[in-house]
Amino acid sequence: MGISRPCFHIDGQTEYLRFQGHAQNLVGPARRRILDVSNQEIESVELEDGTPLKYEVSDPVPNFGSKLTVKLPYMSAPGNLLKIKVKYSTDPSASALQWLDPNQTSGKGHPYLFSQCQPIHARSILPCQDTPAVKFTYDAQIKAPEEFTVLMSAIRDDNCTLSSESKKTYFNQPVPIPSYLVALAVGVLEYRTLGPRTKVWSEKEEIEQSAWEFAETENYLQAAERLCGPYEWRQYDLLVLPPSFPYGGMENPCLTFVTPTLLAGDRSQADVIVHEIMHSWTGNLITNRNFEHFWLNEGFTVFLERKVAASLIKDQQEAKKSRDFHSLLGLQELSETALAMSVTADGASRKFYELTLVSNSAHLNKPILSGWETNEASQSQRRRRSSLVNHLGPTNPLTQLVLDLQGVHPDDSFSRVPYEKGSLFLRYIEDLVGGPGVHPDDAFSSVPYEKGSLFLRYLEDLVGGPVEFDEFLRSYLHHFKMQSIDTDQFKNYFLDYFGNNSSIEQIDWQSWLYTAGMPPIIPNYDTSMTSACTSLVNHVLTEEQTRFVYTDVSDFMPHQIINFLQQLLERDPLPLGKLRAVGDVYKLKNHKNTEILYRWLRLCARSKDESALRDILSFVNRQGRMKYVRPIYRDLYAWEEVREQAIQNFKDNEQYMMHVTVYTLKKDLHLD
Structure with missing residues (x-):
């Protein structure tokens, strides 16, 4: 049995760039409990009544941290839980935390702190089972100087406890989440209300622009509910972070982190917000069991994002054109990421495949751009393409949908392939079993996003189009809600659901899931x-x-x-x-x-x-x-x-x- 309902008590000491606090965890029957830690100083481990427990911290493994093994005095009876308390402090170099000096903020007057725990950085700030296979609810109490606002990936209690020049803020997350979705931000912040369950937070210098840019958030949320069912997380807030935030957005429950680069002044980057909203179902409610199956998070989310964005366009023909246009943009990004050619020692280039558009259909059907053969390629072409993606190529295993991450640092596994290849696969299946429907929809790169999305789009087309596939999606989301799953579970559920549809016999699961490079089939897009x-x-x-x-x-x-x-x-x-x-x-x-x-x-x-x-x-x-x-x-x-x-x-x-x-x-x- 894993950890159940941790409770975090943290004192944020900005002058020392560290946390001090303790984490209380409920554990089931066992003689020992193993937690992940990274660069933490463990002061003590004890039971709820203060009884000290023996513990051991292993030698650190580079990039992964250490094991904290806690020896329990007895095995509790089945159904009974022991509460253990780990008192610890973090290191200033904790990989999950970004401490900003005042001059790195917009206001220039106060420091700022935010976290990024995905994929395996929660262990640097909390003793925990740092894997998406384990989900838990949590409570938290965060102490910070009085002038700061504290936000987390949880429901915030507006009643703060004030003491001498500090305040304690309370949080509760009642829906089980994996450790990488624990999130924290501390800064001098303001908010504007966008809707009955939506706010946007930022420093005061960006708050008005942020409120205007994201004014349609409640409408996006309602459109997502029409496709996926009720929103389970009560509150959906946005936090516009300082510029050092490394992603477009991070789908922390109740509090999506977004980059200020989305403040374009024309609301043209709203698709990022729709993407993060869709994670409320795929990624947060249903989570990949481990990051070898990351496409289950991101491929599904890109696929749903484009369906929901298209559903907001009243004219169905224009909606389909828009959905296909954005899918083609993703396919273009996937092609840049997943395809690379090699330059041999003698300067000769190897062929690789490109996307070509033929009669409004996209196919992978011939070697690269015209003139891109060994004898005809210019030196500039060879240099450009060889540097285009310096570590991924058509045979690189990181361009598979289902990855083998033995010996691979998780930060190196994120790319756009699971996003787009998976989404494309679902679209293919949607079309295959019934034709067009009557309703529209080595490091971080395009691989999990775009290849995953392509896979799902392929499946959608295959099984008959959006009408048939939307019903499957709702069934899938309900069946696996609050679970962590792998690709085989998705595949088996899909095959069982569409068992009477002979079209699914066409699916080459091996090529889609376990073969590197571009997808074997590209849907029929409007170009x-x-x-x-x-x-x-x-x-x-x-x-x-x-x-x-x-x-x-x-x-x-x-x-x-x-x-x-x-x-x-x-x-x-x-x-x-x-x-x-x-x-x-x-x-x-x-x-x-x-x-x-x-x-x-x-x-x-x-x-x-x-x-x-x-x-x-x-x-x-x-x-x-x-x-x-x-x-x-x-x-x-x-x-x-x-x-x-x-x-x-x-x-x-x-x-x-x-x-x-x-x-x-x-x-x-x-x-x-």
Whole structure:
């Protein structure tokens, strides 16, 4: 039996960058209990009545920490639980915590603290069973200076206990969660109410902009409930964190963490909020048993995100076009992540496969871009593609949906493959068993997200479309609610549910789940929204720059501009004159939409525009979202003339980054 209902009592000491406190855990019949710890100083372990218990902390294993083995005095009777209390303090280098100096915040007046426990960093702040296979409810009491607001991934009691210049805040999480969803933030914060169960929190400097940007959150939540059933977590709040937060969002129950890079001023990044809302069902209520099955979290969530976002569009044809457009963007990102070619010692390149669009259908059907053969490829193409994804390739096992993580650090397992490949698989099955429905829907990269989403989209198409598949989804969500599961459980439930549908006999489970590289089948996507982007790309590549006019992009949605820039990134670098004309005429420089600015700066790096280097370095220094900083640092590393400057810039700023960002960037810059 695992840990049940821990209770955390934490005194946050900002001047010492550490926590002091104790964790109370209820344990079942056993003669010993093993907990995960990392860089914690264990002061004592005792029973509820104060009886001291013998314990032992093993030698640390690099990246994974130590075992805290507690010897129990007797075995309790079945059904009875012992309460043990571990008194401890954290180390200032705890990998789950980001301590920010006042000058790293917007207000510049107070320090700030936030946590990021996924995948295995909860052990650095709490003695716990740090695995998604174990779920627990929890209570917490957090003591902090009076001027600070404390938030957690739980229901917050507004009645705080005040004492001399400090206050104690109480929290309760009644729904079982895995350890990686324990989250904490402490700062001088304000909030605005968005709806009857939704708030947004941030420093006061961003609060009004945040409230406007995320004003539709309650509508997104209601749309999610129409597809997935009742929201189980009572409160859905957003916390806009300082820029060093390494992700777009983190689905902490009751309190989603989001990056300030979403504050685009046009609500165009709302899909990130929909994504995190969908985690309230897939990932939080139903959780991968371990991170070898991470696609069950992220592939499902991307798949549901796109269905829900499309459901908000009244015109069904436009809804399908939008869903397919965003799926194609994800497929494009997956292709960049999962596909890489190798350059041999003699400079020859190996073939790999690309996505090609044929008659409104997407297929994996031939070697890379025209001219991309060993004898025809330019040196610049070889350099670009070989540096595109420096550690993943078509045979890399980390591009499988179901991973083998023996000997692999969990931080290295996250990518976009489970997200998109899994989502695509579900779409395929939806179509297969009934045709179109009448309703719409080595490190962190696109692999778990996009490959997982593609898998699910494939399944959706396979079984008959959204109508049939939505019924299955609701059944699946109800059946496995509050459990941690693996891929075999999903597969068996799917096969049992659709047992009378002969179409499922077509599914090549081995290729989808256990084969590296791109998915074996791509759904029949509507490409009309991407066609306009492709036409503009061809215009830029073939016409003189004097023929560029702003009306080329004036009718584009933000995501179409993103797609236009992404397609340019997949071509040879632009000549400097043409690059600068694109930036000037299409008003890309200093764009407020971070997704657009990020791709523009990558184009500048690819073209080796030294005049843009200051802007590029400023961009990676002022925010720590790994989706942005990792590709840009890889581009800078490939730019030999500025490589050392990029490495020094990283070293100068790594103190301001979270552990996972530093860990992965060191790999990208070959510093590990």
